[in-house]
């Protein structure tokens with residue numbers, strides 16, 4: 001048996017005709033930039049999240065950059081986030097000229113440890129980027145409370161968490177703004193790059209609309225230095241088709257994650273923890289194992305693809321040497337980076353495929 005981490009072709013097979021029609025219709029419509037497909041997706045995702053505005057942008061990274069810019073974050077400012085995430089969560093802070101300040105994650109949810117945020121707040125701190133890692137939301141009550149007391153902006157990095165919930169509220173609806181990615185492997189993925197910012201703040205929404213379009217409200221009249229960062233109309237047409245299935249797909253991921261939990265009972269793997277306040281949408285199914293490298297080698301040799309998320313915590317990345325962190329500073333993230341990995345999970349995976357993976361892990365543990 002051969003298993004990919006994610007089988008995008010299997011998903012395409014289930015929606016092929018709709019996708020072809022949507023793409024061809026868009027090409028034939030003659031609207032290629034910020035047309036009706038982008039507008040529809042913006043409205044539908046804003047409504048889904050329960051917020052006023054959705055602004056389609058070129059990718060999730062730009063969603064973060066434009067949001068930081070819109071809130072006026074830049075040179076001299078500090079932004080708190082975690083080191084156990086995709087690089088863009090911190091890279092974007094650096095891109096706007098601010099400094100990322102890393103707070104360790106919780107050993108169970110892998111999200112920011114809210115109890116460790118306040119000790120890192122200084123007079124320069126402007127924002128917290130709360131990363132809903134692997135599809136489970138951060139402890140938003142605690143984060144919003146800290147932010148309110150210290151007058152900080154909260155940006156949800158919801159790139160891995162569209163449809164996830166915290167106390168019944170959707171990812172993207174709690175912070176001052178939130179960022180989504182439609183990178184092909186995300187739970188709502190296009191066939192190329194894409195992203196979106198959602199917010200209830202009229203002024204921020206307006207600024208992001210301008211920033212994505214060369215700082216312009218009216219074509220050829222420029223009020224600020226902006227970017228060319230728009231969600232592509234053809235990608236939006238594809239995403240409008242896929243968005244109809246997002247709950248179905250997220251629920252299937254969750255069910256299949258629970259199947260793995262059962263199958264892996266009694267192995268040496270630490271299975272994912274679900275916070276009872278949250279709906280986890282399993283962007284990735286992440287395990288911990290004390291002998292990760294050998295186990296992954298064994299799985300790969302037997303046709304099972306795996307992924308390491310994330311092998312180097314951001315505070316120990318070469319590019320951030322200047323920030324002055326040392327090994328041991330953020331021990332939970334460092335421990336996780338040595339132990340965590342993903343096994344194949346997607347809505348279309350079959351029980352037999354999951355059993356094959358689990359049986360291999362059992363065999364490995366018993367040898």
Ligand SMILES: *Cc1c(COP(=O)(O)O)cnc(C)c1O
Nearest residue numbers: 059060061086088089159181183
């Ligand atoms: C994917 C991702 C991003 C960046 O999104 P792109 O669309 O690839 O630019 C940012 N943050 C997190 C947590 C992500 O997983």
